[in-house]
Structure formats: structure tokens, C-alpha cells
Amino acid sequence: xxxxxxxxxxxxxxxxxxxxxxxxxxxxxxxxxxxxxxxxxxxxxxxxxxxxxxxxxxxxxxxxxxxxxxxxxxxxxxxxxxxxxxxxxxxxxxxxxxxxxxxxxxxxxxxxxxxxxxxxxxxxxxxxxxxxxxxxxxxxxxxxxxxxxxxxxxxxxxxxxxxxxxxxxxxxxxxxxxxxxxxxxxxxxxxxxxxxxxxxxxxxxxxxxxxxxxxxx
Numbered sequence: 001x002x003x004x005x006x007x008x009x010x011x012x013x014x015x016x017x018x019x020x021x022x023x024x025x026x027x028x029x030x031x032x033x034x035x036x037x038x039x040x041x042x043x044x045x046x047x048x049x050x051x052x053x054x055x056x057x058x059x060x061x062x063x064x065x066x067x068x069x070x071x072x073x074x075x076x077x078x079x080x081x082x083x084x085x086x087x088x089x090x091x092x093x094x095x096x097x098x099x100x101x102x103x104x105x106x107x108x109x110x111x112x113x114x115x116x117x118x119x120x121x122x123x124x125x126x127x128x129x130x131x132x133x134x135x136x137x138x139x140x141x142x143x144x145x146x147x148x149x150x151x152x153x154x155x156x157x158x159x160x161x162x163x164x165x166x167x168x169x170x171x172x173x174x175x176x177x178x179x180x181x182x183x184x185x186x187x188x189x190x191x192x193x194x195x196x197x198x199x200x201x202x203x204x205x206x207x208x209x210x211x212x213x214x215x216x217x
Contacts, residue, residue, distance in 0.1 A: 006067045006088045007109045007129050009040050010177055014209040016041040016091075016157070017202070018071060018181035021048040026190050028061060033195040034185070035063045037202025043091055043179065045072040052085040059086025069109075071179075076102040083108050091179070093134060095119045100126045111157060117147055120154055130155045130177060137161030141173035148174035164205045171212035180205060 010016060017039045021027060031042055042062070044054050051070070058068045069089035070082035076098040079090050083102075089109040092099055096112065103110035104127045113134040114120045123131045133144055136158040144158055158170040159179035167178055184205060189198045 003088070003107050003109060006041075006069075009065070009067045010089065010109070010130070011155075013038065013040045013206060014171065014177045014213070015039050015184075015202075015205055016043050016069070016177060016179045017184055018043045018045065018159075018179050019048070019185050020045050020181065021051070021054055024050070024054055024057060026193060027054065027058070029193070029195050030185065030190055030198065031058060031062055031066065033198040034202045035066045037199040038206035039184070039202045040065060041067045041069065041089070043069045043071040043089075044087075046070060046074075046078060046082065047072045052081060055082060055085040055087055059088075073099055075099055079103055079110075080106075091132060093132075095123050097122075097126050100128060103127075113159070117151065120147060120156070121151060124151075124154045130157050132157050132159050132179065133175070134179075135160030136170070141166065141169040144170060144175060145173035164201070164208050167205055167208040168212035168215075171209055172215065178205075178209065 017034050067088045070087040071091040073079050073092045079099045079102045090103050091111045093113040095114050109129040111130045111132045112123045112128050113132045114123045133156050137160045155176045157177040158175040162178045162180045163183035
């Protein structure tokens with residue numbers, strides 16, 4: 001998938017599913033259920049055992065139109081390893097300028113983590129495609145809205161404690177996308193292989209994002 005298409009996929013859907021994979025068992029049906037529910041961007045965290053091999057597997061077997069990225073990237077070396085393994089976008093929990101520079105060198109969309117206005121504008125000026133407001137649940141939608149006011153040019157994604165219940169509030173506050181983990185990718189559903197339920201969770205979340213976008217126009 002071309003790099004600009006990857007970024008467009010994230011922005012159009014507005015949801016990135018965060019997978020903290022413990023094993024590759026049931027990985028493929030998990031991704032397929034999320035994709036069937038309308039979530040077209042999947043983030044595999046580097047804190048997952050065997051994350052790079054998981055990335056390689058998904059890079060070759062993910063559904064057409066599904067963007068596979070990597071999260072919890074702490075430095076440029078890790079970003080490069082993930083990109084070479086097939087990551088189509090990179091997400092970091094902190095502001096790491098060398099990692100941003102590395103991603104720009106490879107023309108891979110990058111979403112660095114930041115929280116304060118200074119960190120956010122520094123990430124944006126360094127070339128971030130989207131800035132990940134993390135952990136957003138500390139200040140909630142009100143904080144995102146307050147930060148967005150003096151920085152309207154910055155594309156912000158809300159990550160941390162995001163669920164279908166508060167998704168619309170973050171979108172109306174100005175988030176262009178949401179990173180969603182356990183409230184979407186539920187371990188119990190994976191163990192039970194309840195793919196229909198996971199697909200419905202994805203569908204509900206995407207619908208909440210799209211409805212909030214429509215109401216904020």
C-alpha cells in the first residue's frame with residue numbers, strides 16, 4: 001500500500017486498532033474481524049512477543065486495503081527494524097526526534113506521542129503526519145479541545161482509554177483519529193474466537209466516529 005494511501009486510510013476511517021499480541025494464534029481472524037467491521041488500520045505494539053515476525057506475517061497476509069503498522073517504538077533503530085519487517089506506519093509513545101527523522105527518510109507515516117503543547121508543536125514541526133495525544137485520558141476531550149485551539153494546523157489522534165462510549169466526544173473535540181486498544185480488541189473475545197462480536201465492536205466504533213464527524217460539520 002503506498003504511503004500516502006496508508007495515511008489516507010487512517011484519516012478516512014479514524015480508528016487505529018492497537019493489538020498487544022501474546023501469540024500469533026488467532027491473529028489472522030482477529031485482523032479480519034476488525035477489517036470486516038470497518039477498522040482498516042492495525043497497530044502491532046513492539047511490546048508484544050515476536051512483534052517483528054508478527055509484522056512480517058501480517059504484511060503478507062492482511063486483507064487488501066488494510067494498513068499494518070507498529071506501535072510502542074522508542075527509538076530510530078526500532079523504527080527501522082519494524083519498517084524493514086513490513087510496518088506501513090509507525091507510532092511512538094513519546095517524542096523521539098530521531099525516530100521521526102528515520103520514518104521521514106523511509107517515507108513512512110509517523111505518529112509520535114506527545115502531551116504538552118510544546119511537545120505537540122515540536123513533533124509537528126519535525127514532520128509528524130499525525131501527533132498522538134497520549135495519554136489522552138488524563139485530560140480527556142476537554143484537554144484535547146484546549147490544545148487544539150491554538151494549534152489548529154496540527155492533526156491530533158487521541159490514544160489512551162478511548163472506547164465507543166467516549167469516541168464521539170474526542171472527535172467533536174478535534175481528534176482526526178483514535179487509537180483504541182482493549183475496549184476494541186478484547187482478549188476474552190479472542191480466546192472465545194467470537195469474531196462476530198469483535199466485528200460488531202469495530203462497526204460500532206467506526207459508526208460513532210463517522211456520526212461525530214457529521215455532527216461537528
